[in-house]
Amino acid sequence: MAIRNVILGKGRVEREEMPRTKLLLAALMALILTGCGAILLTTRPVIWQNKSHFDAILEGFSEFHGIRASALAIMKDGKVVYEGVNGFMDAGHSTPIVSNVMMRVASVSKSVTAAAVRQLVADGLLALNARAFDLGQPEGGLLTLQPFPSLGDARLVNITVEHLLLHEAGWDRNSAADWVFREIEIARTMSVSSPPGRENTVRFVLGKPLQFDPGSETVNSNVGYLVLGLIIEKVSGKDYLTYVRENIFAPLGIPEEDVIQARTFPEDRSFREPWYDAPGLARNVFDPNGPPVRRPDGGWDAEAKLADAGLVTTSRALLEFADEYVVRGSRIGSRRRGRESRGWWAWRGGGLSGTSSLVYQSGRGVNYVILFNRRADSGDRLAYVKQFMQILNERLMLPGSVSTSEMFGGASTGQYFAEQ
Numbered sequence: 001m002a003i004r005n006v007i008l009g010k011g012r013v014e015r016e017e018m019p020r021t022k023l024l025l026a027a028l029m030a031l032i033l034t035g036c037g038a039i040l041l042t043t044r045p046v047i048w049q050n051k052s053h054f055d056a057i058l059e060g061f062s063e064f065h066g067i068r069a070s071a072l073a074i075m076k077d078g079k080v081v082y083e084g085v086n087g088f089m090d091a092g093h094s095t096p097i098v099s100n101v102m103m104r105v106a107s108v109s110k111s112v113t114a115a116a117v118r119q120l121v122a123d124g125l126l127a128l129n130a131r132a133f134d135l136g137q138p139e140g141g142l143l144t145l146q147p148f149p150s151l152g153d154a155r156l157v158n159i160t161v162e163h164l165l166l167h168e169a170g171w172d173r174n175s176a177a178d179w180v181f182r183e184i185e186i187a188r189t190m191s192v193s194s195p196p197g198r199e200n201t202v203r204f205v206l207g208k209p210l211q212f213d214p215g216s217e218t219v220n221s222n223v224g225y226l227v228l229g230l231i232i233e234k235v236s237g238k239d240y241l242t243y244v245r246e247n248i249f250a251p252l253g254i255p256e257e258d259v260i261q262a263r264t265f266p267e268d269r270s271f272r273e274p275w276y277d278a279p280g281l282a283r284n285v286f287d288p289n290g291p292p293v294r295r296p297d298g299g300w301d302a303e304a305k306l307a308d309a310g311l312v313t314t315s316r317a318l319l320e321f322a323d324e325y326v327v328r329g330s331r332i333g334s335r336r337r338g339r340e341s342r343g344w345w346a347w348r349g350g351g352l353s354g355t356s357s358l359v360y361q362s363g364r365g366v367n368y369v370i371l372f373n374r375r376a377d378s379g380d381r382l383a384y385v386k387q388f389m390q391i392l393n394e395r396l397m398l399p400g401s402v403s404t405s406e407m408f409g410g411a412s413t414g415q416y417f418a419e420q
Helices: 020-032 051-065 106-122 154-158 161-165 183-190 197-206 222-236 240-252 302-309 315-324 383-395
Strands: 002-009 012-018 069-076 079-087 259-261 311-313 345-352 355-362 366-372
Touching: 051 069, 051 079, 051 383, 069 315, 079 315, 106 161, 106 222, 106 240, 106 302, 106 311, 106 315, 106 345, 106 355, 161 222, 183 197, 197 222, 197 302, 222 240, 222 302, 240 259, 240 302, 240 315, 259 302, 311 315, 315 355, 315 366, 345 383, 355 383, 366 383
Parallel strands: none
Antiparallel strands: 002 012, 069 079, 069 366, 259 311, 345 355, 355 366
């Protein structure tokens, strides 16, 4: 049992015994409901060395939402002040979570890809205005891939590396399809085995029309970052994972075993990855006519998503990354200037069936990373990490918040849209 202070009104307090789990949940809700007449916990000074306080927030939130594997890491002024985990490694809840747990980070992978592109530019190996595709135009291009069955749009020749980087290439998954998750359909149409792989997927997309002129709009694109992954490999002469390990994470002191490739099937994963908790079954993209599988375990080709949604990392690896690189916006992948205003902040979220992640950075010297082995089942799929961000930012008195409707699962606004 534990003791809590019950606020009876006008400052009068009564002490009451309550179970530890309920205490954690009560503390969590007190953090959330800061506008309802209760004591405002955000007015208290933050004691950064108080690990138990952050433990309570992480455990309480995870218990409240049924998240069975979670990790949180926080940095203040370049120093890691908290690393915590909660939950279990397995669906049977028999193996406690390991302290160095790793998880899929979904679209947060895009920030790493952007940093790799910027590094190649800084090294003089790539230009932002270089044409992405060599489709027979006089000036040529970086990737030579034959469109299937033929060129789907003359504007494809105009796509540059910068268009891909800033989600301006012309693909809109909201009005067309998000082709990186249509492996079975692509394989059937191209008469190749499923899944079709990265290059065949891009060939198929090159046979489809764009939804807007390159450079005229900004719409999140998994396809664009899939293409950037191929460009990184072509220009660097190394596979994607080797390049980002050596050129992005190694200089930050992150060992290569803390940044790995997502694997489709559980038997191929690191022993440091938990199970990915998600409802429902899906067709196995590696065996479309076989029995259905759990969605995180064959519902898509995880290996092919490497540059757009396919990294697995520790919270510490992403925390060090966030201290060095901008995670979103027009400067995504650029090195941080170290002189951002105190009101500056940015966050990047990612979600796939069975995982959700978020990286936050601010001009106040505070960065943090959240990893969950579950995402919201409906509505805003990033609701869990957004709610957790809201709680931490209020507690730590940091800039940046989400609206109430977003926080509790409503539709994302354009301002806070996270790329899933």
